Amino acid sequence: MSDDLTRNQIDDVPDGFVPLPWHRGFGRLVGPLFEKRNEQGLTRGFRVGEHHTNGMMRAHGGMVMTFADLAWGGAVERDDDTWWVTIRLVCDFLSGAEHGAWVEGRGEIISQVDGIHTVEGKIWTEDKLLMTGTGVFKIIERRA
């Protein structure tokens, strides 16, 4: 995949983040993605590569929403083996992430009723908020 960041930039992942092991499908396509779990919960992150950009050389809205789904939905993961589906996602686009920027996102569960989790989420770079929104997620049985 073409990418005009240098290897050093690609490898420049903040301390504590580890790569997500998604080796196929859309999760692989939009990667690499990273995550960090600490007392604040699960934070996911990615660096904006050329393959994530729109015509303005910022992270494409589709990529930011894809990341929102994964970062906010991550709030319902009890372990590495929790499967969930998205029921609704509301995304407010506040500003853009430039090519090369490190982007992070996290969600907080604000309601949990009958297996339906409502999550408030944010996505940001070091210096600005990129997106806020709400996700509704349902945990499902792991499938073969």
Next chain:
Amino acid sequence: MSDDLTRNQIDDVPDGFVPLPWHRGFGRLVGPLFEKRNEQGLTRGFRVGEHHTNGMMRAHGGMVMTFADLAWGGAVERDDDTWWVTIRLVCDFLSGAEHGAWVEGRGEIISQVDGIHTVEGKIWTEDKLLMTGTGVFKIIERRA
């Protein structure tokens, strides 16, 4: 890009659809995407390839939202050179699209105030509705 559809399946695009000419960035990554313009307006489409799928071998939610952004935002395009940004997208996930399915989407402008367009959108396959939602889009000046 790996894809275990046969060449015939990949090339199986319904009459009237032409490929979108996106040759770089995220638009290229998630392609190929297609569109058809007729008396109903602009309809966009894609066939679910392996690179679009989640762990259940259906179109990943991130891909469906990316497509929603492009299919519903397309409703505000006056010509091939209209640039727009997304302000808000609300996506209700109704059902999944299997690997190999042909997916279409279209938006309808329901409000246009001070350059802000509100669009009601749908995404479907031949036999079922996959997603409904609302997009808020703003037309911007073309940038260098």
